Amino acid sequence: MNDFTFFESASFTKNFLHKHYLTLETKEQASSKSYMNSYRFMYHIQHGQLYYQQAKLAPVAIKPMLLFYGLSQLLKACILKYDPDYPSKSSVLSHGVSTRKRKKQGYSFLADEVKVQRDGLFPHFMIKMFHMKPNQYSDKYSMSLLFKQLPGLKDAFDSLLSEYPFFSGKITNQIIAFPGVLLDSYHMTAERFAEYLVAQGVSHKINVVESKDTLCIHNVVSTANDVNPLFHFNDRVFIHAQKDDYLKLPDLMVYYLVLYNLSMICRYETEWWGERLHTLDCDEMPFIKHFLEIVEQDSQGALLRKLMQS
Template structure:
């Protein structure tokens, strides 16, 4: 299996101290941080090393046995997130509490444990809380619980995979003039009129949409394009190259940014691979239910998509590079 280099090709300009220093200086100036130039010099190498370390982890995950892929993938992810945080906060990490993961898992039952029904719980401090607040301006997530099945259903790339086939979780936004087209059947899925759906999407995406109806079709007009990393039910399917709208409006993860979804699942998988050795080994040997194919598919998707989403965040949230 080839190394995962393609996912990091876009990061190549950052593997230069001079380029990274200028980039960080622009970031700090935009954030109105004092001594932006000095701090950008201080952080250009830590920034590069986080990206370089992430690339190494992801490359090794691509060729590693499945048994250790979750560990390598999660640590690569964490390195990318720390690089992002350095573009916002030149003093990161300001305390040891920021170095915690920010998520806990429940104690697993040895009998009849199912990964898709397992839950994680968010904490007050740690990396998850930090990225939610600093990257996505989301607060008050402490104590929230999310099941693995709920989270996976909010990844559009998992749309047509095994356990979710019986229920469609996303509908594609097809590009058209000044916006997108959707099938009018979505009104039945949401149990809303077109005017109610218009207001609903405005509230959930923080973007202005206007909806007009035609036979069998809804036309969504918008002033901008969807954002890859928004707190929104509109997510990007990397494999198909399409934005898609979630149909799971009652889901607790309905508007959660997709990077946070990947973080929660990746964290739990890394904990299982490290500490639940017996269950993890049995899963890979016996493949008793949908857990195994879903985990394999998620790892494949996440290893390609997380570096893509992180770069899109840097490009759109920081500067067009």
């Protein structure tokens, strides 16, 4: 049973919103706002799930567009939990990001960039859902750097580009062991690295011990942060090989930014997109296809977890 199913009940949805609206500054309007927003909330979820269902059946040629609109609809439902007045102005209805409309000769998808706008859905959910400021870290993000936030794409970087963006760690008895060269790459001592992890919200207190060629991290008790530099994937933990590759962006933001660009390409750059879909001489399509698989498998669950967060 999909937990989104609970939101097919108007009474459950109204009570869910009412509970959270009581924690906001406008709590005196919690009852009326939850009543007004409950059906809109439900329809956003229903439409979002319809897009995801169709994306599973669709060919890769149109899959990015369906996934982008599915994610956007679910995000709009999630925003209503944090912002009972959404949309309070028309400017928040735009996508909130932009990309170069016409691709130049020799265009590379991995080198392409998206730019965050001042208004729109993306900056609005950054503020309301994650308490981040638009352009807090950057106003432009390359596809390659966004892909490097997803350890599920590690093998594609390793095999196709001979780039190795992650160190892989092993968890044993609540101790994470990384290769000792991690400290050289980060230009840090073990003590400084422990301070770095604490500052990034990995845990309240961490002990890092060097032992021969291994770096052992003790006392990792995750805090409530949505992001931190330790990525858990397939029973292993990863950290960037280069500290500057780490973007403090939740996966949902990464999914949105890349899907936006892909959806624009498959709609408006049909010649380039069609050529890439039908040629075997392209290292970028395995990245794109694998990314779409990750979004299909993870994005709804990630959004549901955020939605159910207290």
